[in-house]
Amino acid sequence: MAMSALGIGSGIDLGEILNQLEAAEKTRLTPITTQQKAINAKISGFGKLKSALTTFNTATAKLQKKELFQSRIATSNNDYFSVKTNSKAVLGDYAVTVDQLATSHRIATSAINDKSAQLGNDNETRTITIEQANGNKLNVTLSKDETSLESIANAINNAQVVNEDGTTSPSTMNAAIVRSGTDGYQLVITSKETGEQQAITSISSDDDKLNNIIGFDINQASNSPMSEVAKAQDAKFSFNGIAITSTSNTVKDVIDGVDITLKEITTTSQNLTISADNEKTEEAIKEWVEAFNQLQSTISTLTKFTTEDKNSKELNSSNGPLVGDATLRNIDQSIRSIFAKGQSGEFAVLSQIGINMDKSGQLTIKENELKKALNENSDAVMILFTGDGEKTGIANEVFAKVSGFIDSDGMIDSATNGLNSTLKSLEKRHDQVSNSIEQTIERYRVQFTKLDILINELDSMSNYLTTQFDMMANLKK
Numbered sequence: 001m002a003m004s005a006l007g008i009g010s011g012i013d014l015g016e017i018l019n020q021l022e023a024a025e026k027t028r029l030t031p032i033t034t035q036q037k038a039i040n041a042k043i044s045g046f047g048k049l050k051s052a053l054t055t056f057n058t059a060t061a062k063l064q065k066k067e068l069f070q071s072r073i074a075t076s077n078n079d080y081f082s083v084k085t086n087s088k089a090v091l092g093d094y095a096v097t098v099d100q101l102a103t104s105h106r107i108a109t110s111a112i113n114d115k116s117a118q119l120g121n122d123n124e125t126r127t128i129t130i131e132q133a134n135g136n137k138l139n140v141t142l143s144k145d146e147t148s149l150e151s152i153a154n155a156i157n158n159a160q161v162v163n164e165d166g167t168t169s170p171s172t173m174n175a176a177i178v179r180s181g182t183d184g185y186q187l188v189i190t191s192k193e194t195g196e197q198q199a200i201t202s203i204s205s206d207d208d209k210l211n212n213i214i215g216f217d218i219n220q221a222s223n224s225p226m227s228e229v230a231k232a233q234d235a236k237f238s239f240n241g242i243a244i245t246s247t248s249n250t251v252k253d254v255i256d257g258v259d260i261t262l263k264e265i266t267t268t269s270q271n272l273t274i275s276a277d278n279e280k281t282e283e284a285i286k287e288w289v290e291a292f293n294q295l296q297s298t299i300s301t302l303t304k305f306t307t308e309d310k311n312s313k314e315l316n317s318s319n320g321p322l323v324g325d326a327t328l329r330n331i332d333q334s335i336r337s338i339f340a341k342g343q344s345g346e347f348a349v350l351s352q353i354g355i356n357m358d359k360s361g362q363l364t365i366k367e368n369e370l371k372k373a374l375n376e377n378s379d380a381v382m383i384l385f386t387g388d389g390e391k392t393g394i395a396n397e398v399f400a401k402v403s404g405f406i407d408s409d410g411m412i413d414s415a416t417n418g419l420n421s422t423l424k425s426l427e428k429r430h431d432q433v434s435n436s437i438e439q440t441i442e443r444y445r446v447q448f449t450k451l452d453i454l455i456n457e458l459d460s461m462s463n464y465l466t467t468q469f470d471m472m473a474n475l476k477k
Contacts, residue, residue, distance in 0.1 A: 021444055025437040032430045039423050041321035043416055045302045049328060050405075050412045052298040057402045059291035062284045063395035069382035071277035072257065080264045081237075085274060088257030094272040098237045098265050102194035102249045105232035107203075107216055109225065111184030112149060115177050119213055120147030126207035128152070128214065130189070133232075134197040136161065136172055147210055149177055149187045156189065172198075187214065191232065195247025199232035235262050278374040281381070285370065289355060289363045292335075296361050299332055327415045331405050336361075338397045343387060346380040347373065350394070353381055 062068060070087030080098055112119070120126055122144060130138040140159045142151065156175035160168040174190045191198040203216040203226060216226040235246045239254050249262040258274065304320040322328045339357065342348035350356070354369025373381050387393025391400075405411045 022437070022441045025440055028433050028437065029430060032426055032433065036423065036426050036430070038321070039419050039426070042325070043419050043423075045321035045325075046327075046412050046416050046419075048298055049302060049322070049331070052295040053331070053402050053406050053412075056288075056291040056295045057399055057406065059284070059288040060395050060399045060402065063288055063385045064393075064399060066382055066386050066389065068284055069281050069378050069386070071280050072274055073277035074258075075273040075275070077270050078263075080262075080266050080270050082261045082263065083272060083274075084259040084261075086257045089274050090255065090257070091274055091276060094240050094274070095269045096237065096239055096260070096266070096272050097269045098235075098262050100233060100236040101262055101265065102235035102247060103230055103233050104191045104194050105199045106188060106190040106228070106230040107200060107226045108178070108186045108188045108229050109149070109213055110227075111180050111186055112213070113183050113185070115149040115185040118145065118147045119149070120144060120205075120207045120210040123207060126205055126210060128156075128203065128205045128210070130156075130173060130200060131202045132172065132191065132197070133199040133201050138172060142207075147207070149185055152214065153177055153187055173200075188229065189226075193247070194232070194249065195234050196232050197247060237262060276375070276378055278371070278378060281374055281378065282370060285355075286365065289365055293362045299328065300361075302328060327411055331411065334401055335398060338394060338401065343384055343392065343394060345383040345387075346377065347384040350384075353384065 067087040072085040072089040074083035074085050076083055081096060124144055126142050128140040128142065138159055138161055140155045142155055146155060153175035156173050157171060159171045161172060162168055172192055174192055176188050178186050178188050180186050191200055199218065201218045203214055205211045205214060213225055216224045221228055235249050237244055250259065252259045254260050302320040302322040304318065305323045306318050339350060347353055353373040354366035356364050358364055385393050385395040387396055390396060
């Protein structure tokens, strides 16, 4: 006789008993799940630690660059010239006078009524040759249908210069059609680069008809069909009394680390001041201190310890997942040891530039002391952080140390890999215990089912016998 539910046949709540047995069996999983939870918390904790260390190392990397401590700022009258500096620029005051700006050579044809009209002869092809003072020569070949002002301009713009080695370069000329007056158009040819050596010395063509329109000879400019609109000239200026000539208005390395772009002729000498730009350095140091303090906050959270709750065998749930962890403790102590170690140089420790560590392990900055150190001796601050540029210096040592922690084969990943390995073993153990519990409960279920059936059969037999005994008793009456 099959039972549809445990206890139906016997009247005993065998289902509830089975549930209690199952609950009791599942307590065997508690130590495993507790360990899994703790390990997952540790893995997450190491992830947070690695993130904080990465942020700190990014800030540290900025302090490894000597250029940061040698930033320069140029102050001048930007109406006359602009200045670009780098770390090589020598601090000081300079006098600049702009006498002449570099210009491009520009020549133009006389006005022609129709810019689309063909101006050449009937030959199938012709060549226009443009020569410059520097020896460059541009040859432009035209068909008989390409002798209008528009066609000549397009051909010049699209032409290629053939170099001595056979390679080609873009056209050294710009050509444009300018409308002059109501019905007049002029072809204007301009050298792309400024300076006297870029001057157009001649333009000629083997098409005599066309040559009478676009011909030019700089030595006979007044008698040439084309006329000068703007002469080619070099830039001329003086820097601290030294006369300088340049083919371009942008002059690089006037002195080491100083580029000047000339804009306008000056009427009087203009002052240029090159000073240290400590704002970027101070900002980078503050960012580094903030990143370290954030790292310390993360470490404090991960290692937070609260005493055991009363009547509990477990630690307080607010404890950090890495409390007491040797890997984290080693990382923290390694970084702090670099701060404590003196560097070779005028500034040996951070406290000499206004950076101190308080009782909680956080770094604090005395801004006045830091500004003073940067303003009066930025080179010494640079050496404190960068040392020899490779192995010594706080920034180099910290970066190397932290990189060893966060690299793919570093200490944190090694610890995390070990935890993941343990986690896999626990998962396997969890599956084994779960299967064992299922088998045990199934065995109980089979036994309870048999018991239920047996009790039901015994009850039926008891009822039958009771009925028979009652009938026999009634027959005797």
